[in-house]
Amino acid sequence: MLNSEDEKNYREYFRTTLYQLAKDQTILSDKEKFKIIVHFLDIIYKDGDFRHYYSDIYSIITSIDKDPSKGNLEILSQNISYIKDHLDDKLCENTKNSIRKLYDHANLDIARINYIKALQDRNLSREQEIISLQNKLNTKHEELSGSFEKMENDIKDLYANILTLMGIFVAVFAFIAVNSNITFELTQSNQADIFWGIVEINVFVAICIIVLLFTLKLFIIKPLKKGRRCF
Structure with a gap:
């Protein structure tokens, strides 16, 4: 032992x-x-x-x-x-x-x-293999996110441009309508008084158009381009 x-x-x-x-x-x-x-x-x-x-x-x-x-x-x-x-x-x-x-x-x-x-x-x-697959998925996700973000920005820019054009068309239409009405009055009243009335009204309409376009750009178009909602 x-x-x-x-x-x-x-x-x-x-x-x-x-x-x-x-x-x-x-x-x-x-x-x-x-x-x-x-x-x-x-x-x-x-x-x-x-x-x-x-x-x-x-x-x-x-x-x-x-x-x-x-x-x-x-x-x-x-x-x-x-x-x-x-x-x-x-x-x-x-x-x-x-x-x-x-x-x-x-x-x-x-x-x-x-x-x-x-x-x-x-x-x-x-x-x-899982890490490699995850990296590929992350890369694909980033690519898709970038594409969606670009698409969203393009849509916002398009919407802003449409609103700008609409504002311009409305302003031009208002300007033409006012001047057409004044021209009609010019044939029936004192021409000198009507002339200065045309000037005053056109200045007023021009100011309104400028204010309208500035307001449209400031409160609608600019927030859209920055990606914010306008309430």
């Missing part, structure tokens, strides 16, 4: 070995290094007292995944698989079974992390 100090040392040796296996893809191609690593694993596993911790394996794998300088998960998986497939028949069953479990546990966590990363990449890709 392992005491707490021995177990602590075995766990530390175990973690160190996994980091070594994660860093060098060719470490096991050297027969001497391969024997040393297997011998070490045999020492900690053969009595059956030491069992590696899932938490140790998971912490090592996540640490390597976050920091590539500590190793590579694919290399770690390949090296553990190589050890499992090249075990010496002389090794005790405890060691063989523990190494098989190590292979299974490590690859399970590696597969889980790779799956999570794949999901994250997929979600990121979808998020980027």
